[in-house]
Amino acid sequence: MQRRPISPLTTRLVNTPAIELWPGGLLRARSNHDARILARARCVLRRKRDGVYLAADLPEGMQPLVPHLHREPGLDAALDALDASQMQVCTGPGHVAELPLHQLRERLALLRMDDAGYAKRVGLPAVAEPEWLAFAGFDRYRRPLWLRVDAARAWRHLRDAALRDGIVLEAISGYRSHDYQLGIFERKLTRGQTIEEILAVNAAPGYSEHHGGLALDIGTPGQPPAEESFEHTAAFAWLQDGARGHGFRMSYPRGNPHGIDYEPWHWRYWPA
Numbered sequence: 001m002q003r004r005p006i007s008p009l010t011t012r013l014v015n016t017p018a019i020e021l022w023p024g025g026l027l028r029a030r031s032n033h034d035a036r037i038l039a040r041a042r043c044v045l046r047r048k049r050d051g052v053y054l055a056a057d058l059p060e061g062m063q064p065l066v067p068h069l070h071r072e073p074g075l076d077a078a079l080d081a082l083d084a085s086q087m088q089v090c091t092g093p094g095h096v097a098e099l100p101l102h103q104l105r106e107r108l109a110l111l112r113m114d115d116a117g118y119a120k121r122v123g124l125p126a127v128a129e130p131e132w133l134a135f136a137g138f139d140r141y142r143r144p145l146w147l148r149v150d151a152a153r154a155w156r157h158l159r160d161a162a163l164r165d166g167i168v169l170e171a172i173s174g175y176r177s178h179d180y181q182l183g184i185f186e187r188k189l190t191r192g193q194t195i196e197e198i199l200a201v202n203a204a205p206g207y208s209e210h211h212g213g214l215a216l217d218i219g220t221p222g223q224p225p226a227e228e229s230f231e232h233t234a235a236f237a238w239l240q241d242g243a244r245g246h247g248f249r250m251s252y253p254r255g256n257p258h259g260i261d262y263e264p265w266h267w268r269y270w271p272a
């Protein structure tokens with residue numbers, strides 16, 4: 001099957017509160033039926049909480065991929081965003097608007113958590129999701145890596161600069177939505193973990209730096225992802241010297257004020 005070329009930075013993920021609009025050609029088919037439709041889709045509507053493909057925008061019109069598409073929460077906002085994105089002229093990086101945070105409390109209530117208490121305890125701000133994200137290439141697992149457009153550009157420059165010095169940097173994980181983070185909690189709870197156990201390794205939905213599209217986890221070939229042993233690699237030594245010049249800083253060094261475990265793999269882009 002002929003794959004359409006996907007150009008970094010100009011290919012966009014359009015974001016709405018409950019549904020993401022994926023450009024055609026980037027989602028993996030989960031069945032033969034899906035494959036035939038996804039191959040022709042200009043855009044695919046995907047539920048953020050569990051990744052279910054809801055509908056495909058085909059040249060002849062919208063093809064539902066679930067039985068009761070019209071009842072899907074957040075569908076109207078997604079269709080409005082689809083219309084807007086098709087009319088949009090490319091205006092360059094410019095300003096990236098953010099989605100409202102109004103569902104943050106509801107998500108934490110689903111987990112029986114109190115947002116004010118949590119925010120105070122960890123000292124982390126709530127992080128809004130951007131209205132759209134830029135395709136920043138693929139991660140270690142050949143999944144599309146999404147970042148805010150300025151962070152995506154900076155990451156590609158950082159990776160290329162490292163490569164010129166013989167260092168291979170791999171993205172492990174970039175942008176994640178609030179709903180995706182909620183889904184992680186729900187799956188872990190189903191498997192019998194407690195909220196406290198999950199919070200020891202995952203920020204509560206709405207409070208991860210990954211929601212803003214500016215943070216990414218970095219690895220290097222041959223190393224396990226997100227392990228403290230990353231600090232002993234040549235890649236980490238290179239980042240300590242080279243990352244700042246490209247606008248990236250390690251968010252959680254040893255002894256950080258949030259009481260978050262040392263994360264030598266987690267870097268955030270700070271726009272100049």
Ligand SMILES: [Zn+2]
Nearest residue numbers: 210216217266
């Ligand atoms: Zn991270």
